[in-house]
Amino acid sequence: MPGTNLTREEAQERARLLTVDAYEIDLDLSGAQEGGTYRSVTVVRFDSAEAGAETFIDLVAPAVHEVELNGRALDVAAVFRDSRITLPHLQAGANELKVVADCAYTNTGEGLHRFVDPVDEQAYLYTQFEVPDARRVFASFEQPDLKATFRFTVKAPSGWTVISNSPTPEPKDDVWSFEPTPRISSYITALIVGPYHSVHSSYEKDGRTVPLGIYCRPSLAEYLDADAIFDVTRMGFDWFEEKFDYAYPFAKYDQLFVPEFNAGAMENAGAVTIRDQYVFRSKVTDAAYETRAETILHELAHMWFGDLVTMEWWNDLWLNESFATYTSVACLAYAEGSGWPHAWTSFTNMKTWAYRQDQLPSTHPIMADIRDLDDVLVNFDGITYGKGASVLKQLVAYVGMDEFFKGVQAYFKAHAFGNTRLTDLLSALEETSGRDLKSWSKAWLETAGINVLRPEIETDEDGRVTSFTVLQEAPALPAGAKGESTLRPHRIAIGFYDLDEAGKLVRTDRIELDVDGERTTVPFPADKARPAVILLNDDDLSYAKVRLDEESLRFVIEHLGDFTESLPRALCWTSAWDMTRDGELATRDYLALVLSGIGKESDIGVVQSLHRQVKTALDLYATPEWREAGLTQWTDATLAHLRAAEPGSDHQLAWARAFAATARTPQQLDLLRALLDGTEAVEGLTVDTELRWALVQRLAATGLIEEEEIDAEYARDRTAAGERHAASARAARPTEEAKAEAWASVVESDKLPNSLQEAVIAGFVQTDQRELLAPYAEKFFASVKDVWDSRSHEMAQQVAIGLYPALQVSQETLDATDAWLASAEPGAGLRRLMSESRSGVERALRARTADAAAATA
Numbered sequence: 001m002p003g004t005n006l007t008r009e010e011a012q013e014r015a016r017l018l019t020v021d022a023y024e025i026d027l028d029l030s031g032a033q034e035g036g037t038y039r040s041v042t043v044v045r046f047d048s049a050e051a052g053a054e055t056f057i058d059l060v061a062p063a064v065h066e067v068e069l070n071g072r073a074l075d076v077a078a079v080f081r082d083s084r085i086t087l088p089h090l091q092a093g094a095n096e097l098k099v100v101a102d103c104a105y106t107n108t109g110e111g112l113h114r115f116v117d118p119v120d121e122q123a124y125l126y127t128q129f130e131v132p133d134a135r136r137v138f139a140s141f142e143q144p145d146l147k148a149t150f151r152f153t154v155k156a157p158s159g160w161t162v163i164s165n166s167p168t169p170e171p172k173d174d175v176w177s178f179e180p181t182p183r184i185s186s187y188i189t190a191l192i193v194g195p196y197h198s199v200h201s202s203y204e205k206d207g208r209t210v211p212l213g214i215y216c217r218p219s220l221a222e223y224l225d226a227d228a229i230f231d232v233t234r235m236g237f238d239w240f241e242e243k244f245d246y247a248y249p250f251a252k253y254d255q256l257f258v259p260e261f262n263a264g265a266m267e268n269a270g271a272v273t274i275r276d277q278y279v280f281r282s283k284v285t286d287a288a289y290e291t292r293a294e295t296i297l298h299e300l301a302h303m304w305f306g307d308l309v310t311m312e313w314w315n316d317l318w319l320n321e322s323f324a325t326y327t328s329v330a331c332l333a334y335a336e337g338s339g340w341p342h343a344w345t346s347f348t349n350m351k352t353w354a355y356r357q358d359q360l361p362s363t364h365p366i367m368a369d370i371r372d373l374d375d376v377l378v379n380f381d382g383i384t385y386g387k388g389a390s391v392l393k394q395l396v397a398y399v400g401m402d403e404f405f406k407g408v409q410a411y412f413k414a415h416a417f418g419n420t421r422l423t424d425l426l427s428a429l430e431e432t433s434g435r436d437l438k439s440w441s442k443a444w445l446e447t448a449g450i451n452v453l454r455p456e457i458e459t460d461e462d463g464r465v466t467s468f469t470v471l472q473e474a475p476a477l478p479a480g481a482k483g484e485s486t487l488r489p490h491r492i493a494i495g496f497y498d499l500d501e502a503g504k505l506v507r508t509d510r511i512e513l514d515v516d517g518e519r520t521t522v523p524f525p526a527d528k529a530r531p532a533v534i535l536l537n538d539d540d541l542s543y544a545k546v547r548l549d550e551e552s553l554r555f556v557i558e559h560l561g562d563f564t565e566s567l568p569r570a571l572c573w574t575s576a577w578d579m580t581r582d583g584e585l586a587t588r589d590y591l592a593l594v595l596s597g598i599g600k601e602s603d604i605g606v607v608q609s610l611h612r613q614v615k616t617a618l619d620l621y622a623t624p625e626w627r628e629a630g631l632t633q634w635t636d637a638t639l640a641h642l643r644a645a646e647p648g649s650d651h652q653l654a655w656a657r658a659f660a661a662t663a664r665t666p667q668q669l670d671l672l673r674a675l676l677d678g679t680e681a682v683e684g685l686t687v688d689t690e691l692r693w694a695l696v697q698r699l700a701a702t703g704l705i706e707e708e709e710i711d712a713e714y715a716r717d718r719t720a721a722g723e724r725h726a727a728s729a730r731a732a733r734p735t736e737e738a739k740a741e742a743w744a745s746v747v748e749s750d751k752l753p754n755s756l757q758e759a760v761i762a763g764f765v766q767t768d769q770r771e772l773l774a775p776y777a778e779k780f781f782a783s784v785k786d787v788w789d790s791r792s793h794e795m796a797q798q799v800a801i802g803l804y805p806a807l808q809v810s811q812e813t814l815d816a817t818d819a820w821l822a823s824a825e826p827g828a829g830l831r832r833l834m835s836e837s838r839s840g841v842e843r844a845l846r847a848r849t850a851d852a853a854a855a856t857a
Contacts, residue, residue, distance in 0.1 A: 056084040309411065318384045404429065449477050456471050457551075489515070504562055533559075598641075615661060
């Protein structure tokens with residue numbers, strides 16, 4: 001029984017048999033304000049390579065009323081089951097299929113999502129089809145290599161707007177009839193429907209005009225900084241059109257900020273959907289604006305790489321996402337007029353995600369073996385995005401940036417509106433660079449795991465370097481991982497740093513070279529004194545765990561905040577965090593390092609990353625006996641930095657949020673209450689809507705705010721965001737009743753929409769409530785498989801990851817997970833998520849052992 005799955009072999013056979021020409025999709029959404037179901041009529045024309053062959057089309061729908069193939073009515077009961085409609089006795093050549101069905105609005109962020117704004121009580125709709133959910137809205141051959149044109153006709157309530165991939169027409173009698181799209185894949189088609197607010201502009205170049213639109217709900221319109229979004233968008237158009245040497249391939253470009261969106265954004269052709277948390281209701285730091293800009297550019301890059309040229313099958317999902325990630329960060333770093341030339345510093349945060357993912361038992365080659373849809377649904381991970389983009393950056397260093405983009409240009413011209421495999425891109429790059437990339441691809445893309453690079457340095461009695469070697473290791477893959485670890489070729493830079501007269505660490509020299517094999521000799525100048533710090537992989541060209549030699553490490557511990565540039569600081573911070581996670585640096589020593597250097601850290605994104613990492617280390621990696629002392633030390637520091645920060649600055653806001661996250665003593669909690677009530681103030685700190693909710697969350701989690709006060713705060717902010725925050729705060733309360741209520745709403749009921757379920761889970765799991773949460777470990781193992789089997793992927797994944805008892809760091813949790821894995825017989829997707837969570841507990845136990853050893857050292 002296929003259920004809702006589709007195997008690679010089935011897709012290959014269907015692609016061999018069929019060539020799809022065109023879809024005509026007619027949707028009656030006139031009842032969207034009330035919800036329920038809607039009428040979906042699909043007519044699809046396609047060719048079959050064989051007479052008499054049988055295939056199937058995909059559809060997830062509560063009811064199918066009519067299936068007509070080549071003018072012949074088929075028995076619906078006989079042909080529709082398991083999300084498929086069987087199509088027997090195809091004609092050789094042209095075929096035409098008509099399917100009439102009732103499809104359902106969803107509240108899970110999959111298919112056609114329906115949301116009612118509590119501000120105006122209007123419904124807002126949008127589609128989200130990646131990976132396999134166009135079939136929830138219309139009958140489709142749901143695989144990326146069966147491209148076609150799509151003509152949408154939509155009946156909507158009066159006064160609403162309908163946006164799709166093609167330019168928006170004038171409605172007639174509330175019916176919106178769109179022109180056909182170019183040939184695209186079904187997963188990048190889109191419809192956004194509702195009384196949305198919009199702002200319009202254009203991109204002008206070489207006599208061409210591309211209409212630009214930005215949309216959001218009217219309740220967010222006052223916060224929409226459309227000019228800033230248009231500026232980033234135009235910068236991206238300029239940079240990508242130059243680098244790709246290919247004009248933007250669609251008729252217009254709309255960006256739609258939509259509610260309850262599961263991901264960051266989605267690259268629907270010409271109609272990009274973006275989570276509306278990127279319309280900032282309150283003050284945020286520049287790191288948030290940079291993240292939004294990277295998201296905007298990531299989706300714009302997909303218009304070429306992903307939409308114009310599309311992967312044949314999901315094996316190359318990594319290339320789709322990695323290319324968009326690499327080029328979006330490169331655009332931020334290099335484009336004229338960019339506000340974020342330090343973007344490669346921020347990229348180190350994404351690499352941290354990749355390093356974590358690559359050390360899990362589920363680690364996989366960048367080019368993963370995607371056997372079916374279930375595989376790809378859990379593969380939007382740190383390897384697909386972070387490691388893949390890091391390796392593309394390494395590839396650019398290996399072949400040269402000009403040669404890289406010349407190859408990309410040839411690739412777009414050769415495969416426009418078609419489908420490709422990785423080999424098509426590598427062939428183009430080999431042609432322009434003259435490099436043989438087959439062995440490079442095998443080492444980097446077809447193997448899993450991380451290499452470790454260490455310097456081996458010998459000096460004479462006068463401190464001159466007599467020998468310098470880069471050592472490369474390939475640690476064994478985690479238990480349960482497939483494949484073997486391997487050494488790889490690395491193109492790296494080595495930076496040499498000394499203090500200048502002002503006491504700043506400046507780079508005095510740089511060597512770039514190829515590292516290959518276990519030992520690589522570095523051509524260090526003869527008779528030159530060793531510098532204070534030697535930093536491997538300076539400029540972050542490659543993907544590897546980097547360790548400092550003992551002398552450099554000692555110096556960095558004292559002077560980490562003294563680097564003049566943000567990127568080497570970030571690389572050293574990353575190395576320290578990685579050592580902490582690996583149990584090479586005790587949590588208490590990591591805390592001491594951060595406290596000694598963070599005051600000099602100017603990059604706000606790095607500061608906020610350090611905030612998250614310190615809290616994670618204290619919550620999970622510190623010994624239980626010392627944890628409270630460490631948290632108190634950290635919280636005291638956050639308050640001191642809050643009071644010392646420049647009034648109104650990003651650093652002040654970041655420290656305020658860090659303080660609110662861990663405030664614990666009566667005096668600290670009294671301050672939170674006073675800031676909330678307005679009876680005390682910190683100069684320059686505006687306690688706006690979002691910061692108020694951060695204070696409420698902590699006061700609720702510590703039992704100082706009851707449900708009535710949470711309700712009162714929601715009355716002040718009766719918005720979708722306020723509803724989410726209130727749900728989190730209620731679930732955070734430290735009572736058995738609050739936990740039971742939250743658990744029941746998520747696990748025992750399936751009525752919550754995606755965003756509220758996520759909010760309740762976030763509130764339920766409080767790191768200071770381990771004992772209160774301990775009984776839910778057994779309940780989790782008893783219920784997770786039923787949840788996984790009965791709910792959509794997004795909703796089930798939230799529960800499987802979010803409610804796993806990760807705070808119960810003990811051998812008992814490992815044993816319970818092992819017993820569940822042995823007895824529950826989960827599918828591959830759920831097994832992977834559970835093994836990843838188990839690995840996190842195992843790592844925490846090792847880190848605690850290291851922290852305990854430091855306490856007695």
